[in-house]
Amino acid sequence: MTRPSSDGFVPQFTRFALGSPSVDQVAVEERALSLARRSIKKGAKVAGLKLAVAMMDLTTLEGKDSAGKVRALCNKALRPLESDPSVGTCAAICVYPNWVATAKQALEGSPVKVASVATAFPSGQSPLAIKLEDVRRAVDFGADEIDMVIDRGAMLSGQYAKVFDEIAATKEACGTAHLKVILETGELGSYDVVRKASEIGIAAGGDFIKTSTGKVQPAATPAVTLVMLETIRDHYYATGHRVGMKPAGGVRTAKQALHYLVLVKETLGDDWLTPDLFRFGASALLNDVLMQLEKERTGNYQASEDFSKD
Ligand SMILES: O=C[C@H](O)COP(=O)(O)O
Secondary structure (H helix, E strand, O other), X not given: OOOOOOOOOOOHHHHHHHOOOOOOHHHHHHHHHHHHOOOOOHHHHHHHHHHHHHOEEEEOOOOOOOHHHHHHHHHHHHOOXXXXXXXXXXXXXXXXXXHHHHHHHHOOOOOOEEEEEOOOOOOOOOOHHHHHHHHXXXXXXXXXXXXXXXXXXXXHOOOHHHHHHHHHHHHHHHOOOEEEEEOOHHHOOOHHHHHHHHHXXXXXXXXEEXXXXXXXXXXXXXXXXXXXXXXXXXXXXXHOOOOEEEOEOOOOOHHHHHHHHXXXXXXXXXHHOOOOOEOEEEOOHHHHHHXXXXXXXXXXXXXXXXXXXX
């Protein structure tokens, strides 16, 4: 990254040591809650649910993942609801690097992207050289998108330049692949630290900022997502540059998904209501969204067993 120079240039990371706006915890939680109470009309609900499918990074990140499971997940991302072709594909599937080539092959010729976690996901507890090698391999296997984890220990001990440098190096290792920066907000301790980590993730080159790995509780919450959306908004006002957002972990119901879409619309406007700028990272959300879509279409709930398991 760019280091301080003798001509007085102040690098981005110096700004983070100087402070970010502090977050009013009560206000942010109240606002997130009040937006959850918005009622949504039937037409908007169906459109919102279809959008949620289109924005989904359908995820499997388990030690027991297999080629069969990854192929089944890809088929599901390609044709989420056989009975209703108006429901389009998911945005991406998200897997460990070992399964990128399998997924790439299964999705060949389709618009569904392959996202790979990397950088010693989920802990990030490896030397930087190994993390970068993890990224380069995933890209070589065909990953379109890389979901990296930040160094939470460095973040919590105020080593902001280290956090920045690792993200910037990861961005470089991504080449043309898009970079999502996972903050693991459940380990950051306060909204102020979430705000600062979001600013660093954006300034260091993240195309998206993402709440969580799904391996730590609490994972995505509406309030933490709101703090991150507001950081994206402030960055956009300051620079005109649009950064994406991905709540991930624990988003399981259609109702939650619609709530997140209201948060996005109210904070960033309609421009962000696109898979290019908003994703859900979720392993179990899709079936509930499909169940609600079928309920809206037929008037009846179908048993969850009627929907294929991921
Ligand atoms: O990035 C996505 C998360 O790992 C998914 O978490 P989840 O299994 O709680 O939906």
